Amino acid sequence: MKINERGECIGKLFKIGELAELAGVSKRTIDYYTQLGLLEPLRSESNYRYYPEESLEYLRLIHVLKKQNLTLEEIKERVQTMKNLSFSVEEIANKIEHLQEQMKHIQEEVLELKPLLQHLNKQQMKLMTKPLAQQGYGLLHALAILLGENPFI
Template sequence: MSFVGKFLKIGELADLAGVSKRTIDYYTQLGLLEPVRSETNYRYYPEESIEHLRLINALKKQHLTLEEIKERLQIIKNQQVSVDEIVDKIEHLQEEMKHIQEEVLELKPLLKQFNEQQIKLMTKPLTQQGYALLHALAILLGENPFI
């Protein structure tokens, strides 16, 4: 075997990534993971496959289909972007959105003490930022925000 870098057997990858060998087989069949075949036809996975599995899990949490995940992995592969960096940014966005949701839920009962006009004045900047955020998220997720 004349591979450059570290390669893992399917069982090693499954253990390190915390998934089943069956999951790795399935992702391989779908083209989400790309093994290298040895001269004896064994599959070996590049060490970066651990990062790809982490990214797949993060994107699945965003309710993306496996086909959508495959498209995004292809884009990442073509742009040579660090998978760790992308996973970190996605996880950071998830935490930020969770925090914003909590803040909105705390604010909602407080607004009941104001009349409709006061609420509109106080929330107008949030509304404008909200639309900008929705637009950015739609672009990020590949949705057309104008449909």
């Protein structure tokens, strides 16, 4: 949330219905995420909830992380961590989506390669796949670090 030197919110504020419509979710979903602490509204003097612009970015990030089958508790941990970083949530969500697209493309290429490898003898197959196995191990290790898991335990 961007706050100026007088403690005032900078940027557009949305009512719950506006935010829900812009994000393509229900008001009930916004309520639920607010209760879980995933979204932080500001309260008006008349006790109305207003959501800062960055809430749209967090909703987008939540959507991306849910597609990765993370639980809402895991998502909450990641959102809290990202709130403490100097990067924008939108930038992080874009990078995650880009990685997902790249991994999907790699998976498709591996499936295309599989029938071709069947025409090789064992020695040829070892020779051709050894660099892929080494890079695959490195990728697996990087993903484990990214997800906060140690692949060596």
